[in-house]
Amino acid sequence: MVILIAAAGKNNALGKNNELVWHLPDDFKRFKALTSGHHIVMGRKTFESFPRPLPNRTHIIITRQKDYNPEGCIIVDSMEKALEISPINEDVYIIGGGEIYQLGLPFSDKIELTRVFETFDADVFFPEINLDDWDLQQEEFHSKDEKHNYNFSYQTYIRK
Template sequence: MTISMIVAYGKNWEIGLNNQMLWHISEDFKNFKTITSGHHILMGRKTFESIGKPLPNRTSLVLTRGDFEHEGVHTFSDVQEAFNFARQNAEEELFIIGGANIYETLFPYVDKMYLSEVDYEGEADAYLKEIDFSTWDLAQQKDYAAVISNDEVVSPAWKFKVWVKKD
């Protein structure tokens, strides 16, 4: 089973503020849906609570230290139990979708990264730990221009990159 992480972050590794995303990029949401549909997605409790419900056509796995239950969600206190659950359900690619603590804790297990690098610098209280790309190969990149309407940035410019761990 491939373990992948999917995350959007700003120029200073910003990923969130007050348990919310920092930008709204419609194309990035569509990309996330396309990539993760039909797969198991693994997240922390706070990330799940910020989403509010299980995402359609995905199996939601939540890591938590405390007691947490939600209909349609599989809860684990141990990451290996979550990985084993996905393997037992014939998952080929498990997606780690956040938050910051989950990304940092599970990074050593990651085989593949789907990264949206957003042209954003601003207030945040959740950050992705800086990634050393020297042990990764860039497999794909697509650049997106900012979307501007009435002289306002509706959606910032961003780059979508797929990185694969070197052998």
């Protein structure tokens, strides 16, 4: 199954200047639990936003740069190639950024979205979810607290 996984603000904000615009520790834990042991597909800028490759995951990076070759990663130049080399009978997670989500949306079977209930100033956005194509299957609300400055919900969408 091809799964988009993201955290986005009410205005679909993802980040600014190649950084997230919020800090939600529980969302990081959920991301790690869902993606560990799987192939993760991302753009070069998303990969470069990490301090190091994420442990226990196979990194597939989509880039137009011909000489880009970070150690231990698979480099491709299209979403089609990224999905082609991913295991057929396993979940594959598309983890961003904005352009990569847009490219991956037509191939996706599921969206795991953390909706942050705030509007943010951003330069990268998650694509609009067309409810003619997607069913919201599950939603779990979390109130802001001492570790989380915003209300948020985990939302699971399945393609109709």
